[in-house]
Amino acid sequence: VAKDLALQLPELRDRGVRLLDKRRTQYFSLHGKAGHLVTAERIDREQLCEGVEQCVLRCELIVEGEM
Numbered sequence: 611v612a613k614d615l616a617l618q619l620p621e622l623r624d625r626g627v628r629l630l631d632k633r634r635t636q637y638f639s640l641h642g643k644a645g646h647l648v649t650a651e652r653i654d655r656e657q658l659c660e661g662v663e664q665c666v667l668r669c670e671l672i673v674e675g676e677m
Contacts, residue, residue: 611671612645619645626674631667638669 612622622645629638629647639650659665 611640611647615673617645619643626672628672630670630672637667640671 611627612619617625617627619642622640623642627640629636629640631637635651637649637651637653638647640646641648653667655665658667
């Protein structure tokens with residue numbers, strides 16, 4: 611995420627970068643030391659997308675301040 615946004619790691623904290631997910635379970639998190647998007651919880655496709663051919667998990671990345 612840091613690389614994709616062309617930000618240095620300290621800027622991730624300074625800009626208040628956070629992930630938003632509309633589900634109860636937060637499946638992704640931002641690894642603070644590396645700036646990588648990582649899974650925060652085990653993702654069970656059969657449970658989340660039962661009977662659906664294409665399974666998509668959406669989350670939003672919020673960055674405060676100007677880019």
